[in-house]
Amino acid sequence: MNCGELINAVVKNDMCIGCGVCAAYCKSNSIEMKVNQYGFYTANPVGQCNCEGKCIKVCPFNPEPDELIKTEDEIAKVFxxxxxxxxxxxxxxxxxxxxxxxxxxxxxxxxxxATYTLTKLMQRGEIQHVISVKSDDNPNAHYEYSISSNIEELNNAAKTKYYPVTLAVALKKIKELDGKVAIVGVACFIKAIRLAQREDHYFQNKIGFLVGIICGGVKSTFFAEYLASKAGVSANEFSKPQFRIKDSTSTASDYSFGCLDKENSHKNIKMKAVGDMWGTGLFKANACDFCDDVTTELADISLGDAWLEPYSNDGLGTNVIVTRSTLADEIITNGNENGDLSIEILPESVFLNSQQGSFNHRHDGLGFRIKSKTDRANLIPPKRFDNVKISPLLKLIQLFRMKSRAKSLELWANNKSAVEFDNDISSCLFTLKFFTKINHYQRAILRRIKNIL
Ligand SMILES: Cc1cc2nc3c(=O)[nH]c(=O)nc-3n(C[C@H](O)[C@H](O)[C@H](O)COP(=O)(O)OP(=O)(O)OC[C@H]3O[C@@H](n4cnc5c(N)ncnc54)[C@H](O)[C@@H]3O)c2cc1C
Known part of the structure; x- marks a missing residue:
């Protein structure tokens, strides 16, 4: 098979996450990134690629990777x-x-x-440019990966955007830049960059640092449209979506979504009023259900939300941090010593607790999800967590999560009204929430019994 056919197989199997690293890597410029009917970027082979099958080697969901870089474990050993x-x-x-x-x-x-680390890297002269996500002039996208070459531009890229982005354009542009770049990305994007660094020394030398964003799933453009509609703005008339508006008087999880309507007046809605958008899998990419890298294992530094007490009680927000290179660790410890940062060591077990929900879904349920794709299981890359022995209750939860994910995309593609969407998805979510609640009770009881014994 040539490159186009191999990439097409990933796209057809709904496993393309839209990172665009194949498009930036392809020496014959034969891959274009486009947003599909469900609001996700995917790779589109155009014309004849003469890379002799090399573009697929940088795909984070390549079903047949080389043995030496089979999973994140082997790639980590290299970098x-x-x-x-x-x-x-x-x-x-x-x-x-x-x-x-x-x-x-x-x-x-x-x-x-994230913004602090990138600022320090620039100030120290370790890197000269940052590729991160900010709003751009592109009328077709609210957010894009773009290049910042000074600290002011970099600060404008702060904040989480639950919005699909692709690295294709920005990564191609780095050849025009003097000096080194740092890139911010979620786990699969960081994996693709590591694979490109391994394949091509140019990327290895040019990319000086990777900031990993711990990710609970990549959302479609539909997610922003749905939230705008929930906030009372028509799905095709909103602008400037903001996904994480903090409430300093409340807890960290009590944040809001906000956007402008067509008169430029600000509308917002508390996410608690919208309901669970993460445990339900709504508007999430299919590939995310086949990723077992919860902590963005291949970055120099991995950053997430400290979803655990007492930190989660502080509405201003707190990070969990994993350092994986001495440069990253030095930036954090120096920052603490000179008073830029307020940092404590977090015991490994407490860090694990902060991401427990993601481990439960991504590790414990993965084997069952792969098995349930009997017709396409051979198109899923090798995984480290493929235990299929989970309880019938957990199997039901997995099935309903997969169903609510797929159904959310079909429903929104046909009708972009939050009122009708909520109505049409309600029975599926009701059943999922029912099984999830039983599971939570069961876990709580088992924990108590364990404590007594
Ligand atoms: C899609 C997504 C899902 C997430 N899910 C979880 C989760 O389940 N659990 C958890 O603990 N944390 C999750 N996070 C991470 C969390 O929201 C914060 O981004 C992280 O804690 C860093 O916070 P910060 O204040 O240090 O970042 P900031 O200083 O605010 O900087 C954020 C950086 O991330 C970049 N960025 C924003 N959006 C994206 C994007 N879509 N892709 C790549 N880079 C981006 C920005 O350009 C900026 O450089 C998720 C983030 C994203 C983007």
């Missing part, structure tokens, strides 16, 4: 050579921390450590 610890769920690492940047926290999504 993360300075690590001192290893855990099967966290990957290779140096330290786990919790905390925030005093200066960047208020204008960031969690504790502002």
């Amino acid at each position: 993360l050579t300075e690590t001192t610890k290893q855990h099967r769920k966290i990957g290779r690492y140096i330290n786990t921390y919790v905390g925030f940047s005093l200066k960047h926290r208020a204008k960031s999504s969690s504790g502002g450590i």
Whole structure:
């Protein structure tokens, strides 16, 4: 098969996450990224590629990777050579921390450590440019990956955007830049960059640092449209969506979505009023259900929300932090010493607790999800967590999650009204929530019994 056919097979199997690294890597420029009918970027082979099957090698969902880079474990061995610890769920690492940047926290999504780290890298001269996600002039997209070459531009890219983006254009442009770049990305994007670095020394030398964003799933453009509609703005008339508006008087999870309507007046809605958008899988990419990298294991530093008490009680937001290179660890420890950061060491077990929901879904349920795709299981890359022995209750939860994910995309593609959507998806969500609740009760009872014994 040539490159186009191999990439097409990934797209047809609904496993393309839209990272666009294949498009940036392809020497014959034969791959274009386009948004599909469900609001996700996917790769589209155009014309004849003469890369002799090489483009597929940088795909994070390549079903047949080389043995030496079969999973994140093998790739980490190549790149993360300075690590001192290893855990099967966290990957290779140096330290786990919790905390925030005093200066960047208020204008960031969690504790502002992503923007702080990138700022320090620029100030120290380790890198000269950053590829991160910000709003651009493109009328077809609210957010895009773009290049910042000074600290002011970099600060404008802070905050989490639950919005599909692709690296294709920005990554192609790095050839025009003097100096090194840092890139911010979720796990599958970071994996694709590592694969490109392994395949091509140019990327290896040019990309000096990777900031990993711990990710609970890539959302379609439909997610922003749905939230706008919930906030009272028509799905095709909103602009400037903001996904993480903090409430400093409340808890970290009590954030809002906001946007402008066509008169430029601001509308917003508390996410608690919208309901669970993560445990239900709504508007999520299919490929995310086949990713077992919860902590963005291949980055120099991995950052997430500290979804655990006492940190989650602080509405200003706090990061969990995993350092995986000495440069990353030095930036965090120096920042703490000089008073830029408020940081504590976070014991490994507490860090694991902060991402428990994601581990439950991505690790424990993965084997069953792969098995349920009997017709296409051979098109899923090798996985490290493929235990199929889960309880019948957990199997039901997985089935209904997959169903609600797929159904949310079909429904929204046909009718972009939140009122009708809520009505049409309600029975599916009701059943999913019912089984999930029983599971939570069961876990709580088992925990109590364990404590008594
Ligand atoms: C799609 C998605 C899902 C997430 N799910 C979880 C989760 O389940 N659990 C968890 O603990 N944390 C999750 N996060 C991470 C969390 O929301 C914060 O981004 C992270 O804690 C860093 O916070 P910060 O305050 O240090 O970042 P900031 O200082 O606010 O900087 C954020 C950086 O991320 C970049 N960025 C924004 N959107 C994207 C994007 N879509 N793709 C790549 N880069 C982007 C920005 O350009 C900026 O450089 C998710 C983030 C995203 C984008």
